[in-house]
Amino acid sequence: MRILLGITGGIAAYKAANLVRALAELGHNVQVLPTKNALEFIGKSTLEALSGNPIYTEMYEDVQEVRHVAYGQEAELVLVAPATANFLAKLANGMADDLLMNAILASSAPVVVCPAMHTEMWLNPATTANVEILEQRGIRVMRPESGRLTGGDSGLGRLPETSDIISFALYGSEVLAGKSVIVTAGGTREPIDEVRFIGNFSSGRMGIELALAFRDAGAQVKLIACNIDRELPAGIEIQRVSSVSELESAMDQPSDLLVMAAAVSDFQLKNPHRGKLPRGEAMSLELTPTKDLLAQYAANQKDSYCVGFALVENGSDVIKVATRKMQEKGVAAVVGNEITALGAVDSSVHFVTADGAQHKSGSKTDIARWLVAELSAILSKS
Numbered sequence: 001m002r003i004l005l006g007i008t009g010g011i012a013a014y015k016a017a018n019l020v021r022a023l024a025e026l027g028h029n030v031q032v033l034p035t036k037n038a039l040e041f042i043g044k045s046t047l048e049a050l051s052g053n054p055i056y057t058e059m060y061e062d063v064q065e066v067r068h069v070a071y072g073q074e075a076e077l078v079l080v081a082p083a084t085a086n087f088l089a090k091l092a093n094g095m096a097d098d099l100l101m102n103a104i105l106a107s108s109a110p111v112v113v114c115p116a117m118h119t120e121m122w123l124n125p126a127t128t129a130n131v132e133i134l135e136q137r138g139i140r141v142m143r144p145e146s147g148r149l150t151g152g153d154s155g156l157g158r159l160p161e162t163s164d165i166i167s168f169a170l171y172g173s174e175v176l177a178g179k180s181v182i183v184t185a186g187g188t189r190e191p192i193d194e195v196r197f198i199g200n201f202s203s204g205r206m207g208i209e210l211a212l213a214f215r216d217a218g219a220q221v222k223l224i225a226c227n228i229d230r231e232l233p234a235g236i237e238i239q240r241v242s243s244v245s246e247l248e249s250a251m252d253q254p255s256d257l258l259v260m261a262a263a264v265s266d267f268q269l270k271n272p273h274r275g276k277l278p279r280g281e282a283m284s285l286e287l288t289p290t291k292d293l294l295a296q297y298a299a300n301q302k303d304s305y306c307v308g309f310a311l312v313e314n315g316s317d318v319i320k321v322a323t324r325k326m327q328e329k330g331v332a333a334v335v336g337n338e339i340t341a342l343g344a345v346d347s348s349v350h351f352v353t354a355d356g357a358q359h360k361s362g363s364k365t366d367i368a369r370w371l372v373a374e375l376s377a378i379l380s381k382s
């Protein structure tokens with residue numbers, strides 16, 4: 001996506017370097033447009049190097065380029081972070097006294113602003129009124145956080161973390177707001193006896209990241225956690241389960257979207273042993289296949305957009321396998337990845353739908369956000 005990133009002149013402008021880098025790493029083309037005052041807090045060269053694009057701030061430099069119109073028209077998203085009280089006031093009044101203000105007025109792209117300032121300035125009735133005006137015009141205003149401010153004092157007014165700004169700006173779309181999303185994560189355990197089980201190495205990380213990204217996009221998320229040790233996020237309904245049959249019961253409800261990231265056992269013991277199996281000679285365990293929960297859910301919940309995962313042998317044709325699973329299980333999409341992704345922080349996935357395949361690699365956090373953006377785009381068309 002082509003993002004016009006406005007930076008205005010507050011101390012938090014130094015944090016914009018991380019934002020530029022993170023957006024560029026997500027594959028976005030970031031055109032940074034700092035105000036003159038912002039350049040008192042952060043160097044132009046830093047921003048040019050991180051974005052890979054030259055930076056102009058002057059309205060009357062290369063006038064023949066009509067840069068403000070080009071910037072405004074090319075942008076698919078305008079993001080301003082940090083946004084000062086002065087910037088909010090100017091935008092609320094439609095002022096166009098520098099290149100950034102002109103570009104914003106010349107743009108029809110969605111606008112997201114992230115105010116950061118001292119608590120008193122944020123709470124000042126003038127700022128409150130300006131924010132109200134901006135929101136009435138459809139501009140999305142991300143509330144500042146509480147925390148340490150410049151000068152050592154603390155309070156409301158801090159610029160939120162980079163990852164939160166990205167979630168809010170990129171994925172907080174209307175499309176997913178209030179939608180019910182079920183995410184399954186982790187790995188099931190099928191008892192062999194009362195102390196042993198058949199399990200797998202799934203860490204649940206991808207599913208947790210997806211649940212977080214859906215939550216940040218405004219969805220009502222239920223995370224069904226299969227044997228996940230790590231702490232689970234707030235703001236999400238959590239149901240902890242262990243076996244395939246417990247997972248099946250937890251999934252027994254409609255949803256707008258199901259994302260089946262859990263590694264589900266394909267087999268269970270025909271007769272799990274009561275008590276503890278004693279040590280002894282070689283033994284065989286009789287296994288029976290489990291139900292395919294994803295296929296069953298897709299067949300029963302016709303209104304739900306179902307997304308499966310496919311863990312494919314390293315070196316196999318991931319897209320081919322994912323496409324086959326999509327057809328066999330009767331689901332709308334399958335995210336295919338290789339076994340190396342198991343338990344890892346980074347991954348590389350192919351997102352396969354009836355329209356084809358798209359590839360993304362990076363941290364599971366970035367991949368989750370990307371998938372949520374893709375799914376949001378798909379749902380907006382349906």
Ligand code: CTP
Pocket residue numbers: 260261262263264265266290291292293294295307308309310311312325
């Ligand atoms: N799945 C499921 N129920 C099962 C097995 C798998 O719902 N009993 C789901 C998984 O959560 C995943 C998708 O099906 O979303 C594919 O899982 P995977 O284990 O890769 O594939 P399988 O269907 O088990 O096929 P294979 O044995 O060929 O790997």
